[in-house]
């Protein structure tokens with residue numbers, strides 16, 4: 001496998017030299033290489049070491065990468081590049097699979113097998129449970145976890161009996177959801193704070209898993225919660241590690257304590273803690289050096305640091321891409337140094353997410369945070385129930401709302417609401433919204449949080465992103481006046497022509513965008529009314545026009561026009577979320593069709609009386 005993979009990439013195994021990072025490991029270079037391969041093989045990854053000669057053939061490798069010893073992502077290929085030295089680097093080819101997509105789809109297949117059943121039995125549940133088992137294993141959930149999960153779900157599903165009005169497949173989804181939440185630890189686990197400050201958080205983990213990045217992210221997360229933070233750089237082995245932490249500290253505006261690389265990590269930690277006490281810091285986050293694999297040297301060093309720091313939290317940073325190994329790793333660290341929880345990083349990558357499901361069950365320690373990107377904002381508290389919802393394709397609306405709140409200022413939100421209610425939403429607001437959406441993270445992740453949107457294909461998301469870019473280019477070609485008054489564009493073909501020319505789009509595209517904005521105004525206003533608990537949207541101002549409809553002679557152009565208007569408003573109200581029955585009832589009420597309320601009485605017209613003649617047939621008290 002090893003030589004075949006290398007040969008497939010046109011690389012000779014013998015010419016592959018050793019990255020200095022592996023050389024820092026106590027094991028030999030060959031065994032380091034094997035370790036990585038065995039981990040990656042389980043994740044369907046191939047890890048290749050490419051000698052300098054073949055680097056030149058890969059146009060996507062930037063010279064910056066080779067000089068700066070920093071990892072980067074290739075722009076032109078679906079591949080991730082590991083950290084490298086100036087002579088060699090790792091190239092990791094990954095099988096792209098959006099996190100949990102496969103699992104969600106496979107689980108859905110399992111439910112469909114129960115559609116025709118009336119009740120869950122030991123017999124008819126066998127096949128769906130086999131599918132669930134396979135789906136979990138394929139998602140890299142560890143085998144003992146899968147076994148006990150399947151057993152628990154089977155027992156609970158059969159034991160749940162018949163629930164009136166609930167189909168067996170829905171019943172199974174509910175059991176699986178509850179068990180998934182339980183498996184992942186139930187409640188979200190926040191940071192535990194020390195009774196007397198500072199709270200010390202010791203970060204541990206293997207090389208390159210994202211420890212230093214997680215330190216910066218956690219500092220920002222805690223800073224947003226109003227904590228005064230400080231970071232301590234104790235990775236004296238990797239030359240750029242201290243600088244990396246200092247740079248991240250500047251980015252998130254949190255001070256970093258460093259004392260060079262000539263004294264022992266435990267000593268630096270001690271000095272850092274003293275400094276934090278002096279400065280009355282609330283939380284100290286201590287970054288540590290990683291190793292390629294669990295070894296005695298690293299464990300001893302961590303034990304010494306733990307002794308010196310007496311930390312409230314020892315968080316193990318785990319790369320989600322290590323798949324099944326993640327849970328075992330957490331157990332090993334827990335046995336050796338005693339950890340309080342884990343941070344699972346790179347969940348945005350090619351991981352199949354299995355680690356998120358196994359860590360708590362195997363190690364007994366909760367995942368406290370998940371990292372979903374390289375930016376400092378990409379750290380989230382781990383909510384087992386929300387993730388279960390996402391896995392089962394039910395979305396995660398709470399996370400969506402939280403993200404939206406994060407990227408949107410309160411005043412902006414209030415102003416937007418006012419504009420929406422007055423149907424004055426303009427192109428400036430549109431631009432603001434799309435930019436806020438972009439700040440919420442990659443569109444596929446944002447979409448994944450919305451119920452029913454999990455099924456939106458990557459292709460559709462790419463299309464949507466492309467369309468947004470096109471719209472943005474057209475808005476950028478508008479004058480400030482046009483942005484604030486879309487009516488100007490609606491009224492003037494010459495303005496639309498100018499915008500089309502300026503943005504390199506067709507006039508048709510510009511017209512389409514303008515008309516979409518007006519449609520959006522109407523829809524948003526309706527939606528907002530529903531959310532604010534107002535009456536059925538789109539109908540508030542109808543009474544006036546509908547009075548006219550009642551008076552207009554049937555068959556006349558005016559009546560036809562009003563009917564068309566009504567139909568479109570009916571559709572808009574439905575889009576806005578009102579139940580069709582309610583919408584219909586109110587429309588009928590206002591439009592003069594029966595039943596009709598006048599003076600608190602329901603009036604009706606006889607079918608035989610013709611459309612033009614109205615008469616009061618009988619008075620009926622409105623139903624309670």
Ligand SMILES: Nc1nc2c(ncn2[C@@H]2O[C@H](COP(=O)(O)OP(=O)(O)OP(=O)(O)O)[C@@H](O)[C@H]2O)c(=O)[nH]1
Nearest residue numbers: 207208209210211212213290345346371372373374
């Ligand atoms: N996509 C993605 N990349 C991440 C995430 N967290 C970290 N990274 C990237 O992973 C790489 C390694 O991260 P580091 O923080 O340097 O890893 P480390 O564990 O401190 O490495 P050592 O100090 O050498 O042990 C960097 O390129 C990070 O940008 C994440 O959640 N998602």
